[in-house]
Amino acid sequence: MNWKMTLLSLILSSGAANAQNAQTDCKELPGISVENMDLNVKPGTDFYQYACGGWRKANPLTAEYAEFGTFDQLIENNNKQQQELIRELIEKKSVPGSLEDQIARLYLSAMDSTARNQAGWQPIRPYMEKITGCKNKKELMTQVAQMQRLGMPAFFYFFIGADVKNSSMNLVQLYQGGICLGEREYYLDEDEATKKVREAYQKYMKELLNYCGYEKEADRMVADVMRIETRLAKASYSATQQRDPEANYHKMAFSDLVKDYPGIDWTEYFRIIGMENIAEINVSQPEAIHEVETVLQEEDLNSLKSFMLWKLIDSSTSYLDDAMRQISFSFYGKVMSGSEQDRPRWKKALGIVESNLGEGMGRLYVERYFPQAAKDRMVNLIKNLQTALGERIREQEWMSESTKEAALDKLNAFHVKVGYPDKWRDYSNLKIGDNLFENIINCSEFEIQNTIKEKFNKPVDTDEWHMTPQTVNAYYNPTTNEICFPAGILQYPFFDMNNDDAFNYGAIGVVIGHEMTHGFDDKGRQFDKNGNLTDWWTPEDGKRFEERAAVMKNYFNQIEVLPGLKANGELTLGENLADHGGIKVAMLALQKAMQEKPLTNKEGFTPEQRFFLAYANLWGANIREEQIRKQTKSDPHSLPEWRVNGALPHIDAWYKAFGITDKDAMFQPEDKRLKLW
Ligand SMILES: [Zn+2]
Structure with a gap:
């Protein structure tokens, strides 16, 4: 685990995203497409297969992958954009010591396998x-x-x-x-x-x-x-x-x-x-x-x-010769995750740039690829989601007035970050040369000394970003009560400027609602609006929250992810609650938006149906058995399949949208559904 991430609640595990590798081009389909679906399956039997079956069939796992999903398709795209940027930097030969020069040199030092292999482990x-x-x-x-x-x-x-x-x-x-x-x-x-x-x-x-x-x-x-x-x-x-x-x-x-x-x-x-x-x-x-x-x-x-x-x-294996990397991959890649083949060299080199000069790379990335219009629409969506969550909080009958007031205060105090930081990190004292291992040592030392300089005996800088702008992810940070959506995630299939509200609320809308709900999940609710770990709930409300949350914990505990292997309902509780809240709040926001601007049926689906299809499509993925075992031990997020098939049976609007009845396999009786938000 990355220790800096310990307190943050992400939309997906950061390790999962970083561990991904290249896959050949996949056909991108705008909005909802029946090609992504499997219409042979009924929505109430296996909604995941119904919504994503076509996509999963069209994107089988290649040798490099332990898991490949729509998230990774987007990461793949971001990687190619960054590679293109770096290629330009190398060609134009920047001023020595400038950020552009540092990025190019670090990348080239990682690409120079001749020098690395000559040096071996020396x-x-x-x-x-x-x-x-x-x-x-x-x-x-x-x-x-x-x-x-x-x-x-x-x-x-x-x-x-x-x-x-x-x-x-x-x-x-x-x-x-x-x-x-x-x-x-x-x-x-x-x-x-x-x-x-x-x-x-x-x-x-x-x-x-x-x-x-x-x-x-x-x-x-x-x-x-x-x-x-x-x-x-x-x-x-x-x-x-x-x-x-x-x-x-x-x-x-x-x-x-x-x-x-x-x-x-x-x-x-x-x-x-x-x-x-x-x-x-x-x-x-x-x-x-x-x-x-x-x-x-x-x-x-x-x-x-x-x-x-x-x-x-x-x-050190990632920074030395290819033989060591191969030995390491055979264990961490093959045995632990089930991948069959290591990433290509350029991806590993890009990964090293991202880990060590990530925000610098992000600065160049957003200048080229992130349109202001996307930020504006996103800010507007966030406002609508905030309003919807406020309404949901007010409507909860099990919460006392005083707890509701404190919850609304916390909601209104959210510190919102979209796209990229207002001020950029200064790397000018970092020395990058031609030797990869020395570069890594310099970067690590720079990182620690920079942390000491900026943070030791200093107040928290609430403007600091805990993810780089090009990251395909999002987070809630309880100690600053902040939600953050980097530029990297503000693209299809999460976000599409050309698509209507049904699609965008089902996709990025749920992601926004998910991060907001983290402020009120089993962990986030223990922090107040100022980010302090303090109990602002009345004892009765706290107890009622726990009782409700236990429904989700017990439900996930009985899910079998592999024969004989159960999901961990306690480890994944916060994320499952955030998915639940995210879906509910985004659906409410969509309904409110439709009161002002009604939507028509498209491609044979109602707006509500497209909302759920867009949501499910975020989690289209294929995954190996080894990776399932690894994630079940370590990942606070449920597996992609269960973020759909485990979450939706608790959403009343989903039953209504697809006419799900007690004859359907996914049906849950009303009294067994989670009643939260
Ligand atoms: Zn999350």
Whole structure:
């Protein structure tokens, strides 16, 4: 998980989007098209197949993909636009040191496979020697801090972000880490599929360690790493626990950290990173940090070195030679996600530019591709959705007046961001040369030093963007009470300037409603209008909310995503509630818009039917079994199929639009439907 994203609620998992690769051109169809549908299936039997069956058949998974959906089609398009921009930058030869020059150089350094393959794994040799040369654990801890400084955290992460109980100020925060498989369940679950992943992980480790010259020690090192990572996994919070803001908040004076966590020299650790005189700190997961202390104490120096070396090697494979990348892909791509073939080189290079100079790239992207008219229409849509959600809040009979008032206050206080930031990030102090690994080290160090400069002991900058403008995604940030829609998502099939309201409310309208609802989902509702984690609900209203939300949790818990594998209704609750609220609020906004400007039937569908078809079409996707297993463990979003077939049975307007009755497989009796918003 990207720690910076921990608190944000997105429309889809950011990892999912980044992991996607190129696919050959797909035919884009404007608006609703029966070609995207499967008319052999009745809407009430399997609405997902009915709405997206044609699309799914026309877009089978290619070898590169673990999952490919309409989202990815758009990402693909954005990638091509960015590639074109970079190609122009390379041709025109920009002023050395300018943003254009930095982007071109970073891209070219990633594309230069001849230089990378010649160097092999040698670029990390000096860093390996620093670890192997440590004479005692104290020296090793210095390397832990040095590696964090270079963007390669070992046992845990640190970051600076809003203090959730004093949201206008930034706070230094420690966060659990150190497990390469990402989720604790991978180390602990005993089902066959998970055991296979663990076995493959150890095989992968051995192969890569052999490649880097550790043939003799590889077996022992693999055992060391596996033992230490399993210990850390046991002490780590699950993805579900990490969604609970109160459970991840343990602010203390720095002096208490020093006193209560004596196994680590914190003053020295932060001094090396570049921070002194820290007053307060949040230990997000105390058990995980305590376990690091125990590991440091109980494991011998050699075992700790194995662990550190592995972190260094594993986190560097994308920046070294092709052989290492291939070994890494065979595990993370093939075994964990089910893809058969790695991304093409240009996509990996673009990914590196996006991760390190993303906002700079976004600046060039919006100048070329984002029309002002799109922003204007979007701002207008957001206003209409805000009005509709306000009406829904007022109409809730289970909420008391005082809670409603506070909810409306929060809704009216939304900080709205559309397209791109008002001020751009300054990269002028970042040095980019011809060597990819050195560039990455420079970028990581720049990132951390920039964060310290901008955030350490400073108030929160509410104008900061947590996504780049070209990103195909959207988010709600509870600590600033903000909703953000980057330029990247404001395109077909989410948004279409040439299409009518039925289409746009069903697509981007639901996305807007989804992000707004996050402000009132099981997590978001714990934050007030100023972004502080504080309970503004009456106890009775809070209880009634929980009872209602439990309907959705239980409903998703019984969904079987693969034979014998159930969805995780608790992990996905916030997202499922946001989909539910998004659909309801967008439908209401459409109905209001139609009172002023009635819509006619088109392509044989009523406006209401087109609304639901546009919504379902956002989630058209094909997905491999391995990816289903991975997402079920880690992703707070439900699988694409269930964002349609799990969400719609709780929407009364959907029954009405398609004449769904109790004879249909997807029918849910009214008293079993979620009644929220
Ligand atoms: Zn979301």
